[in-house]
Amino acid sequence: MVHIVTDSTSDIPVDTARELGITVVPAHVIFDEQSYDDGITITRDEFYRRLAHSPRLPTTSAPSPGEFGETYQKIGGEIVSIHVAAAFSSILSSAYAAAQMVPEAQVTLFDSSSLAMGLGWQVILAARAAQAGQPVEQIVSVLEHVRPRVRVYAALDTLEYVRRGGRIGWARAMLGQLLSIKQIIEVRDSEVISLERVRTRHASLDRLKELIYALGPLQALAVQHTRAPDDARNLATELAARIALPEPIVICEATTAIGTHVGPNGLGLIAVMAE
Amino acid sequence: MSTDTHRRNPRVLQVDGQGLKRLVEAALAWLRYHQAAINSLNVFPVPDGDTGTNMLLTMQSAWSEIEHSPEENISKVAQAIAHGALMGARGNSGVILSQLWRGFARSLDAKQTVTSIDIPNAMREASDTAYKGVIKPVEGTILTVSRAVAEAAEKAQRDSDDLTLILDRMVIRAREAVANTPNQLPILKQANVVDSGGQGLAVILEGMLRYLRGASVETEAIEAAVDLKVPVAPEIEAGDVAQGYSYDVQCIIRGHSLNVDEARAHINGLGLSTLVVGDAATIKVHVHVPRPSAVLAYAETIGRLSDVVVEDMAAQYQQFLLGRSAPPIQAPTYHLKPEDIATLAVVPGEGLTRVFQSLGTSAIVPGGQTMNPSTQDFMNLLEALPTQRALLLPNNSNVILAARQAAELCKKQVYVVPTKTIPQGIAAMLAFNDQRDLETNAHVMEAAARHVKTGEVTVATRSVEYNGIQVGQGQIIGLLNDNLTTAGSSAEEVTWSLLDQMDADNLEIVTLYYGEDIQAGIAEKLGNAIRDKYSHLEVEVVEGGQPHYHYIMSAE
Missing domain, CATH: 1.25.40.340 (DhaL domain)
Structure with a gap:
């Protein structure tokens, strides 16, 4: 059977990963010069608690080629390794370097062009194909059909973290912002796009829902949050009542790398449009 | 004929x-x-x-x-x-x-x-x-x-x-x-x-x-009987300026047993459009002269000078001519590429201008309440833009038609988002997305503008009874969404009743833009009082710098 590997920024719930036999390589979170394995030596909960109080933003770093190499070696055989967009992280290049070093495994790399559950859904659907006994070419074909149907929308409660992170061009342009603003973004084709801005949290959640409704029939949906579990649950309940979905909505916290750049109280909706 | x-x-x-x-x-x-x-x-x-x-x-x-x-x-x-x-x-x-x-x-x-x-x-x-x-x-x-x-x-x-x-x-x-x-x-x-x-x-x-x-x-x-609020082509002045009598001099001469007729005759000899009135104790002088010093020197010889005003009409006239051919335009804050969509907003006051600029507005047309830009003003600005597509935000109900007319006349692709107030304009600007096409932007922005409530606090320019509200000239009045809804004796009192009318219990955020005549400390104090009364409310106090309006309030 083909084995599926991803990294911890995919946000796939632990149970789902176990069920589908997905191997998740942890990324690193560095708080005050101390490195932690995402989801293993630091829980998401702990991460967000520290994020709120840490004077300096934590940094995140990719698993090393060595770590990827160990994983690939341990698994061996045919592997499809699916990761966060190369434009956002060096994880894919790390995996690429590892793939060259491990002759025991035939690793096929796949750039999701997305992040968080935008990556996660691709991994889950690939793993199902793998479980069904599909060969590598077929799994890659599944991925290539899923990738363009993934939509990632998020509402940021504050622009403070995006600005501090300094990675996003349009966020830099809004330096010295005079008003408190809720930013709505889309992640698409390896790009973070500013969709629009509203003044209230209420309005930002309304816009998120409207964006999802406008997509038409969906194959899968996830609600992700950065320390806003209640809002995420309420949002999921509302969406479930309105949209017919072939499988339950996944609710999960967003990866630490995203949390670092988004800050607390962010909410995201990640959908796979029906074929 | x-x-x-x-x-x-x-x-x-x-x-x-x-x-x-x-x-x-x-x-x-x-x-x-x-x-x-x-x-x-x-x-x-x-x-x-x-x-x-x-x-x-x-x-x-x-x-x-x-x-x-x-x-x-x-x-x-x-x-x-x-x-x-x-x-x-x-x-x-x-x-x-x-x-x-x-x-x-x-x-x-x-x-x-x-x-x-x-x-x-x-x-x-x-x-x-x-x-x-x-x-x-x-x-x-x-x-x-x-x-x-x-x-x-x-x-x-x-x-x-x-x-x-x-x-x-x-x-x-x-x-x-x-x-x-x-x-x-x-x-x-x-x-x-x-x-x-x-x-x-x-x-x-x-x-x-x-x-x-x-x-x-x-x-x-x-x-002389007509009060011009907006500088209008000063025809008489223009004539005088053309003849070299380009300084407008006004002063008051105080003294004992002044001879008004004699002073008038003398000053008449120095300039044009002379007005010399008064009595034995006080003379008011208004005259157009080539050199202000001659008038003031003469005035000094007959009494004590006060309230001296010297204006360079040539400069003003030049400004007026200039104003006709090109409106005062704020240099675009953002570098626009030809394929971009430019956003233009009509905004009074420095603080509000900064707010609009911080939201990425390409160009600001100064004006609004008492200064309505003309179709020509919009046309000039649109023509000067490096882009072929633009969105206009009038931010005032009385500017919308001129903007629409300019949009029609202009060969470029221009949409007017009919914003009637500053808060509507800000809400629209927030909804702007340069990745979307022009028409979609116009629709989304218009919808966003509808969601915001606007409160405005200003002074009544005359006495009126409206909607059962008795207003005396000079009294403070409040407008909710462009409608007179309340009056009171102070800006604070009117702000409170506007908040009440806006149903503040169900609001999430209120932004208070204070006008040019309000001190920051006063506005902050009012902001704190609002936070105290409505603890669930996020309250922002922002310098608007707008004339005539003590406060402009946006609420959502």
């Missing part, structure tokens, strides 16, 4: 280009005389929407197109007038006025002269064009008056070929129609005023009639 002078009221049988020119000149002068009165016909007693000023500026722009023209062909003169009015159109009434001229000019086709049989058609065409020029025609406005005038012209023409008589009937009908506007528009009745734009049109026609009858519409005699 061929006239039959045997009658007391000279019969006028035809008008050519020069005749129309004289009629427009008379109309302009008569409108100037009535400017302040028309300004005072605001529905709400707020310091904006100066219809008289806007119509005057529109007519002035029309006049400047033909002022020096020797053209005798009436249709060519009419087209020039229509063009000038179109480009100079300010405020809603100004825009409709420009549409009237456009229709009038169009109906003349290529005629050399106009006789009575042409008038009904021309007035009908004028009115029809004006009706088509607005999205939702409302009765009880200048539109209604224009149609009544067209009907009167048609009837009168059946009775007579005398243009004086026909115009006389038109004016009578215009007056009746104006008087009837409160019966058609409830808000006029509530405010106890007639429609200002309709009144302006009646005044224009009346000015023309007075000319045909040989009555005076002399401007200079009455100029």
Whole structure:
């Protein structure tokens, strides 16, 4: 059977990963010069608690080629390794370097062009194909059909973290912002796009829902949050009542790398449009 | 103009280009005389929407197109007038006025002269064009008056070929129609005023009639009585400036047994447009001179000087000329590429300008409440943009039509997002997304603007009773979403009642933009008090710097 590997920024719930036999390589979170394995030596909960109080933003770093190499070696055989967009992280290049070093495994790399559950859904659907006994070419074909149907929308409660992170061009342009603003973004084709801005949290959640409704029939949906579990649950309940979905909505916290750049109280909706 | 002078009221049988020119000149002068009165016909007693000023500026722009023209062909003169009015159109009434001229000019086709049989058609065409020029025609406005005038012209023409008589009937009908506007528009009745734009049109026609009858519409005699809120072409000044008398000097001389006549004679010898009045103890001087020192030196020899004001009219005049050819434009904050969508917003005050700039607005047109940019202002700005696509945010209900007109005239692709208040403009700007196409942006922005509530705190410009609210001139009033809803004795008191009317218990965020006359500390204190009373509310206090309005509040 083909084995599926991803990294911890995919946000796939632990149970789902176990069920589908997905191997998740942890990324690193560095708080005050101390490195932690995402989801293993630091829980998401702990991460967000520290994020709120840490004077300096934590940094995140990719698993090393060595770590990827160990994983690939341990698994061996045919592997499809699916990761966060190369434009956002060096994880894919790390995996690429590892793939060259491990002759025991035939690793096929796949750039999701997305992040968080935008990556996660691709991994889950690939793993199902793998479980069904599909060969590598077929799994890659599944991925290539899923990738363009993934939509990632998020509402940021504050622009403070995006600005501090300094990675996003349009966020830099809004330096010295005079008003408190809720930013709505889309992640698409390896790009973070500013969709629009509203003044209230209420309005930002309304816009998120409207964006999802406008997509038409969906194959899968996830609600992700950065320390806003209640809002995420309420949002999921509302969406479930309105949209017919072939499988339950996944609710999960967003990866630490995203949390670092988004800050607390962010909410995201990640959908796979029906074929 | 061929006239039959045997009658007391000279019969006028035809008008050519020069005749129309004289009629427009008379109309302009008569409108100037009535400017302040028309300004005072605001529905709400707020310091904006100066219809008289806007119509005057529109007519002035029309006049400047033909002022020096020797053209005798009436249709060519009419087209020039229509063009000038179109480009100079300010405020809603100004825009409709420009549409009237456009229709009038169009109906003349290529005629050399106009006789009575042409008038009904021309007035009908004028009115029809004006009706088509607005999205939702409302009765009880200048539109209604224009149609009544067209009907009167048609009837009168059946009775007579005398243009004086026909115009006389038109004016009578215009007056009746104006008087009837409160019966058609409830808000006029509530405010106890007639429609200002309709009144302006009646005044224009009346000015023309007075000319045909040989009555005076002399401007200079009455100029002093008219209060101009917006700098208007200073004709007298312009003449003086051209002759080198370019300083405007004002002062008060105090002393004992001053001789007013002697002082006047002396100062008269130094300059032009002299005004020297007073008594043995005080003399007030106002004069245009080439050098201010001569006047002041003389004044010093006869008494003690005070309240000295020296203004360089040449600079002002230059500024005025400049202002006509290019409006003051804030340099674009963001570098625009030709394929980008530019966003233009009309914004009063430095603080609000900063807010709009921080949201990525490409260019700011200064103005708003008491300064309505003209169609030409928008056109110049649009033409100057490096982009082919633009969105206009008028942020004032009285600027929307001029913006729309510019959008239509401009060869570029331009959409107007009809924002009526500053908070609506900010909400719209927030919804802008440069990745979306122009039309989608316009729709999304318009929808976003609808979601915000606007509260405005200002001073009543006159006494009025509206919606059961008794307002005295000078009292503080509050407007909720562009409607007068409350009055009180202080800006704070009015702010509280606006918050109450906005249903603050169900709001999430309130932003308080304080005006140029409010100190930051005062505004902060009010902001804190609001936070104390409504603890669930996020309250922002931001320097707006807007004139006339103590506070502009946005609430969501």
